[in-house]
Amino acid sequence: MKNIWHILIVDDEEVMCESMAAWLREDGYRVDTAPNGRKAVELAQAADYAIYFIDLKMPGGMDGIDTMMEIRRIRPEASIIIITAYATVDTAIQAMKEGAQEYIVKPCNPQEISLLVSRILKLKKLQRENAILRKKISRQYHHHDLITKNARMEDILSLARDISSLRSTVLIRGASGTGKELVARAIHYSGDRAARPFVTVSCAALTETLLESELFGYEKGAFTGAGAQTRGKFELANGGTIFLDEIGDISPKLQADLLRVLQERCFYRVGGSEEVRVDARVIAATNKDLAQLVAEGKFRDDLYYRLNVIEIRIPPLRERREDIPLLVEHFVEKLAHELGKEVSGISEGAMKLLLDYDWPGNVRELENAIERAIVTCRNGKLQESDFSSLEGSIGRNQPWQVPDLPLAELERQAIVAALERKSGNVKEAAAALGIDRSTLYDKLKRYEIPR
């Protein structure tokens, strides 16, 4: 589930508060606003905000610095960002000395502020996750969602324990959704690096230049928007483990950079000329056949051999079907609690459906299917109809059985399933159902879109 961070904006100008709040809400944060320092302090006493944006110049008793000092007294952990105009930059620099984490000069460009917020929150998330996991590890060796009674998986977990305190690079292979990151975490948290950071980077999600600065950090002014020197994931993982997911997708340039880090344990920040040394264990993962990519000349062989010191292959879920009931039970319990819904279990029919399904998206798909089923579930127990989105792909091995439901409900489910398969695209869903768009509108109209 997405972690919802709370942010407080303190500014005497309403339009400033509201427009910035609206912008941050689009990013998924929960945002409150306060028109003055007194109100801000009151709110900070009642709720714990991850970030405070405070305008430097505010009329009345408390200016930005006073407000900041007061909030820091109540919430020493708070990250405070001072908002200032050009004319008052000197005072903002003063504010940094008093404990503000950053300042921004308005107007600043959207990328700068978005990077700033996500950088602060990533660090907070890391600190929080590591604190929670450390507590859990010290109690007992326990891997959340790594539940299994499959012999191959048990071998993998015991291998993970055996290699946990080595420094060797590990390459984890497996289709997407098989739990590669969980195995990487298991290795990290059962070894002698457990108390140090575990840092994750998804290499496929970013463009080459973004990934480069994500991994290695950058110097102030290295590119537009590089407002301050920033540490990359390798530095954040110092002493701990860096998990490089989807390693098969990185560009030749980054392959070369990565090879250098593995060989020499040092690198340069983007735009920097000073060598940075790190001690981070590298665990890489991929759903691609790296040996094949090497043969095709798309992946450097020297890097491949450096990464592939220890190789772990995780089987797809359809090859460990005996784990499905255990996983279902675990996800129902966990997700019902997170989503705040009362769901006690799953019907026999629904369980059979899950056991028969092929799970191309593996454990993650199972988790998502259960999350979605819990959301739609109406009577406290998951039914076959709550898994309607899966049914399309079922039935290769057995005839499809029409559920015992009113025609209108069958039609509704068929429409919802078609829309979901097309990511919500009405034109494509109508074409797949063999009806025209206006017919689809009419059929959907009885489930009038809420305003």
Add this chain to the structure above:
Amino acid sequence: MSALYVVAVGAVPPKPLEWIEAAAAEWFPLPVARLPALRMPERAYDPARGQYHSVEILKAVARAAPANTTRILGVTEVDLAIPVLTFLFGQAQLDGPVAVVSLCRLRQEFYGLPADEALLRERAAKEALHELGHTFGLTHCSDTRCSMSLSTDIALVDAKGGRYCPRCGAHLVRRFAALDGEQS
């Protein structure tokens, strides 16, 4: 009958409006209709910055919404900003009925390049879907191919796709089918 309205704020040529309407009709199960263009609200202009306050434009669009509005998207040629940010491609009320999108920085001419109609069409559709997605409760998506991923410059607009990812799509479908238990 409820509808999704598109309305120009200030002068906007007909073509981009048509493109945006076509994209909206492709993704939302609602009749899409055009309202007569609105005059640019005078107080939206900030002479010091030579830009327009997006909040004022959102307000004007909201005032123009007919009673049967499900969602209303303002389209403008002017450069949008808010006090803390140098510019915005658009802005929306999260989960609310109103959004606005600006064509200004989607045009190649803004960057001193020759006009490119096909590119403008792609960009306008992406950003219109993005802002409308917000009005249906979607927040920014970490899938960089998804229209709901945040673009803070034009290169990122071009890098992302003109579709919603399956996860964002599923949220919309739940929303359209009025299933309960929806989360934002």
